[in-house]
Amino acid sequence: MIRSSIITLMPEEMAPRAPYHLLTSIAAPRPIAWVSTISAAGEHNLAPFSFYNAVAGFPPTIMFSVSERQTRLPHTKDTLRNVREVGEFVSHVATEDLADEMIISSADVPPGFNEFELAHLEIIPSIHIRPLRILAAPVAMECRVTQIVPVEGSTNTMVLGRVLCFHIREDLLRDNGLVDTVKMEPITRLGGSIEYTRIGELIHLPVADPDEVLRRLER
Numbered sequence: 684m685i686r687s688s689i690i691t692l693m694p695e696e697m698a699p700r701a702p703y704h705l706l707t708s709i710a711a712p713r714p715i716a717w718v719s720t721i722s723a724a725g726e727h728n729l730a731p732f733s734f735y736n737a738v739a740g741f742p743p744t745i746m747f748s749v750s751e752r753q754t755r756l757p758h759t760k761d762t763l764r765n766v767r768e769v770g771e772f773v774s775h776v777a778t779e780d781l782a783d784e785m786i787i788s789s790a791d792v793p794p795g796f797n798e799f800e801l802a803h804l805e806i807i808p809s810i811h812i813r814p815l816r817i818l819a820a821p822v823a824m825e826c827r828v829t830q831i832v833p834v835e836g837s838t839n840t841m842v843l844g845r846v847l848c849f850h851i852r853e854d855l856l857r858d859n860g861l862v863d864t865v866k867m868e869p870i871t872r873l874g875g876s877i878e879y880t881r882i883g884e885l886i887h888l889p890v891a892d893p894d895e896v897l898r899r900l901e902r
């Protein structure tokens with residue numbers, strides 16, 4: 684049998700952006716939180732974040748991680764400034780039919796520009812919080828910020844938020860209480876800046892039975 688050899692890479696010996704590109708191609712596919720916020724002054728903001736995941740089931744809690752902006756001042760992105768000021772956000776699922784709008788909303792435009800308008804997205808008010816919701820998004824979660832955690836050694840800050848309510852398009856909610864994730868058609872991010880994917884084939888795996896696992900030891 685031919686075995687490929689393993690290459691070992693040390694982040695501190697790699698080119699500056701290389702560990703980011705490598706890591707994002709490994710921790711993939713990543714769902715995209717399409718995050719709506721509002722500043723204390725009332726300016727609305729929308730931007731996607733793929734350093735994102737669920738971190739607790741009850742109370743339902745999600746996180747996303749914001750890096751510093753490299754290209755211009757201020758280094759702090761509007762989303763992070765807003766969640767610090769107001770403590771609320773809406774996280775939408777970025778779906779394939781809204782991919783173009785999601786990309787437009789990621790443009791690094793100065794504060795004061797409204798990404799909802801730039802991306803021609805219709806909006807509706809949230810129920811519990813001030814940030815707006817995207818009308819066309821099939822799934823949105825209104826969240827209250829619970830923790831803001833600096834990621835040691837990096838320019839990233841992790842924002843954790845408790846889901847106050849879920850908004851789900853009716854045809855996506857199944858009788859078993861789950862969303863039909865395949866039908867939702869999320870786009871997910873791979874490595875680097877331009878690689879994305881859609882959900883592939885759905886497969887089922889069994890739930891591990893500890894007794895059965897231990898019985899295997901005896902065989």
Ligand SMILES: Cc1cc2nc3c(=O)[nH]c(=O)nc-3n(C[C@H](O)[C@H](O)[C@H](O)COP(=O)(O)O)c2cc1C
Pocket residue numbers: 715728729730731732733734735748749750751759760761762763785786788789790791792872
């Ligand atoms: C699909 C996608 C995922 C992104 N994920 C992140 C992320 O996880 N963290 C981050 O800081 N920026 C991420 N970005 C870049 C931000 O969306 C971008 O910097 C945006 O301009 C920030 O907007 P703001 O200043 O209005 O908050 C991502 C961009 C795209 C297109």
